[in-house]
Amino acid sequence: MKLSLAIVALALAVPTASFAQDSTAVVSNGEYPNTFSSGSANVSPFTNKSKRFNDWAISFGAGVPLIQSADLTSIKNGNGKNLFGYSAYISIDKAITHAFGINLQYDRGETRQGWFNTKNAAPANASAYQQVAARTQYDAITLLGDINFSNLLRRVDNHSPYRWALHGYAGIGTLAYRAYQKDEMGQRMVTEIKPFQLGSMFAQAGAGVKYKVNRRIDIEGRLMYGITGDDEFDGGGNKYSAINQREEQVSDNFFNATLGVSLKLGKHESHLMWHDPLQEIYYKLDVLANKSQDIEVCKKGDLDNDGVCDDWDRQLDTPAGARVDGAGVALDTDLDGVIDLYDKCVTVPGPVENQGCPTTTPPVTGPVKEDVTTMEGIEFDLNSDRILPSNTPILNNAVNYINSSNGTYTVIGATDTRASDAYNQKLSERRANNVKNYLIKNGVQSGKLNAEGRGEKDLKYPECEPATKCPEWKNRANRRVYFEAK
Secondary structure (H helix, E strand, O other): OOHHHHHHHHHHHHHHHHOOOOOEEEOOOOOOOOOOOOOOOOOOOOHHHHOOEEEEEEEEEEEEEEEEEOOOOOOOOOOOOOOOOEEEEEEEEEEEEOOEEEEEEEEEEEEEEEOOOOOOOOOOOOOOHHEEEEEEEEEEEEEEEEEEEEHHOOOOOOOOOOEHHHEEEEEEEEEEEEEEEEEEEEEEEEEEEOOOHHEEEEEEEEEEEEEEOOOEEEEEEEEEEEEEOOOOOOOOOOOOOHHOOOOOOOOOOEEEEEEEEEEEEEOOOOOOHHOHHHHHHHHHHHHHHHHHOOOOOOOOOOOOOOOOOOOOOOOOOOOOOOOOOOOOOEOOOOOOOOOOOOOOOOOOOOOOOHHHOOOOOOOOOOOOOEEOOOOOOEEEEOOOOOOOOHHHHHHHHHHHHHHHHOEEEEEEOOOOOOOHHHHHHHHHHHHHHHHHHHHHHHOOOOOOOEEOOOOOOOOOOOOEEEEEEOOOOHHHOOOOEEEEEO
């Protein structure tokens, strides 16, 4: 019987060990959070699905059982001497959350009760009442619920590691035992109960205090109370015997005080039962507070108050009230050289002296006289020929400008000084062709446009050779397309 119970417990325990979590490990560097606190430096919502904690353990221990209420006992009724038994347990522990778990536990032990130790002879000079002793060998399998009261009720500051935890246990199972009685006639087995039968139902509950030695090992002291529901557990014989009539209770119950060790399984730094989500929330708030102190925005300020930091503002003297692009340059929608703030005709090009509005003089016919028509802001990302959304308003105005002119134009592409000459030449040609195709697609006659790439030979800021000599906004300005009148 004993062997069969041990085999059943082992068969139930072994498969569970193979389901330990397998996920991203958490590294402890000796700072908070560490293996004695939240167990995780990862900033993410706390759920068991995050797989950041070990949640399996094996526990084992030994102790002393004492009959508490029975007809032959040593605590409540005084029907005997203080006779101590022995016990041992092993359990497979699964943490469901940081505050609740389930344990499958196997107990084995022997209780001793009566007026003398059954290993000794019955005293000849004692009264008949005192000439009875008993011992009970038991095996039990119990499914226990495990509540971590420390995590359930804990309220801690954000830097307080802890190594102590109070646990509560309660569960039901099956109890098998053999009770032996000894008197002046000798020793004999008076009761035997087989496991997994209706009469073998068993319950136990209690509490334990755990101490974390390290990330792998806990030490725990427990006091459990076992309820047998059986008046024959103490060795008093059948329920109608003279011994079992001494007391009125019908359940021979016992205490079991044990000292044990828990071995936590898994590759992560901390076990789920030692994790307090509140600590992790406090830690995250600390991290965010520290980061906000480390980040400096607008180190150089915003001298012209245009909403663009001077760190990347390309026009540091923007007039007050002017609308600007992302680089801090005042907008000139019609590209006539008069910014929108001062332009009386924002969408129609006009000379500066007429506040950006066209004059009443007849338009000039024939080719455009300017050698170069500059359209600021047609720039490209590094190693890219894609027309950016910020370029489309400028290009749409260029359509109107070119269509109102009788001249023809060369669309010229350029790059910064990164990469080789050959690569930059091809990249500049692609940029020029993309802009040309965009203009034609939006209404410009194809005969008015040619495309030409000049690579890195036509820098707006020649001092950017090499590119590392200049801030990024100057290199970006070199990655551009502009127009040249033929």
